[in-house]
Amino acid sequence: ETGVTQTPRHLVMGMTNKKSLKCEQHLGHNAMYWYKQSAKKPLELMFVYNFKEQTENNSVPSRFSPECPNSSHLFLHLHTLQPEDSALYLCASSQVYNEQFFGPGTRLTVL
Amino acid sequence: GESVGLHLPTLSVQEGDNSIINCAYSNSASDYFIWYKQESGKGPQFIIDIRSNMDKRQGQRVTVLLNKTVKHLSLQIAATQPGDSAVYFCAEMNYGGATNKLIFGTGTLLAVQP
Numbered sequence: 001e002t003g004v005t006q007t008p009r010h011l012v013m014g015m016t017n018k019k020s021l022k023c024e025q026h027l028g029h030n031a032m033y034w035y036k037q038s039a040k041k042p043l044e045l046m047f048v049y050n051f052k053e054q055t056e057n058n059s060v061p062s063r064f065s066p067e068c069p070n071s072s073h074l075f076l077h078l079h080t081l082q083p084e085d086s087a088l089y090l091c092a093s094s095q096v097y098n099e100q101f102f103g104p105g106t107r108l109t110v111l
Numbered sequence: 112g113e114s115v116g117l118h119l120p121t122l123s124v125q126e127g128d129n130s131i132i133n134c135a136y137s138n139s140a141s142d143y144f145i146w147y148k149q150e151s152g153k154g155p156q157f158i159i160d161i162r163s164n165m166d167k168r169q170g171q172r173v174t175v176l177l178n179k180t181v182k183h184l185s186l187q188i189a190a191t192q193p194g195d196s197a198v199y200f201c202a203e204m205n206y207g208g209a210t211n212k213l214i215f216g217t218g219t220l221l222a223v224q225p
Contacts, residue, residue: 002156031211043155043200043215056212090154097204097211099145102154 003027004103006091012109013081021076021106023091032074033100034066035090043090049074050096081110123222130188132219134201137182141203145213146175146186150197158186158199162206188221196223 003026013019025032034046048056049068063085065077074091086109092100124130136144142163147155161168161175161184168175174187184201198220202213 002154004154033212042217045212048210048212050211056210058212092154094211097143097206099157099160100213101157102147104152104154 002101002103004091004093004101006089006103006106008106009104010107010109012111013078014111015081015083017081018077018079020078021089021091021108023074023076023093023103025072025074025091025093025101025103027093027101029093029095029101030071031094031096031100032068032071033092033094034074034076035092035102037088037090037105046076078108081108083110086110120217121220121222123224124191125224126191126193128191130186130191130195130221130223132186132188132199132201132221134184134186134216135182136184136201136203138203138205138214139182140205140208141214143204143206144175144177144184145202145204146173146184147200147202147215148195148197149200149218155200191221191223193223193225196221 005024007022032049036044045058046060047066052068067075088105090105091103094100145160146158149155159170159175172189176185198218200215200218202215204213
């Protein structure tokens with residue numbers, strides 16, 4: 001295990017649902033990240049939080065809303081998603097400017 | 112623009128052979144590079160990193176080579192084992208730059224034949 005946990009591991013939701021993904025890191029890191037991984041595409045960075053402050057929003061649609069209440073927890077709130085949002089959502093943490101450690105991901109399916 | 116790409120999307124090797132996975136990068140400002148391994152159903156796992164002040168770095172059965180002149184990175188795996196079968200990603204960063212984001216390549220699938 002990498003010290004980064006994600007829940008749930010699998011999620012199926014309709015386009016009108018609201019759900020949240022949770023990430024927790026037990027490594028004492030000061031930066032956390034959300035990535036989207038679709039089939040046959042590179043990892044897409046979505047958001048970066050350094051010291052609980054959002055420092056990067058990689059042109060992510062507003063139907064994805066991140067929240068970082070403290071340096072150990074990161075959430076991704078989902079609402080009115082589209083089928084093309086189905087993917088593996090990965091959380092990572094690091095010390096700023098160092099290697100990132102990834103969680104196992106949440107496999108999201110939007111019906 | 113910035114890009115990190117891999118020369119070979121799939122690499123098939125025999126168990127016990129050495130594997131070499133290649134990666135090209137285009138951002139001259141990148142000075143920190145990481146190799147990740149992703150097994151099916153798991154998140155990417157850190158393997159080894161290298162900073163631009165080095166040309167070579169060795170780990171346990173793995174070696175990363177950096178050629179800044181041609182902007183090329185490679186991962187060598189010695190005595191490849193079935194457990195090495197996975198997708199391998201290279202990633203680059205401008206260490207200490209305006210952002211600490213990593214840029215990932217598309218990945219190479221390593222298939223180890225018994």
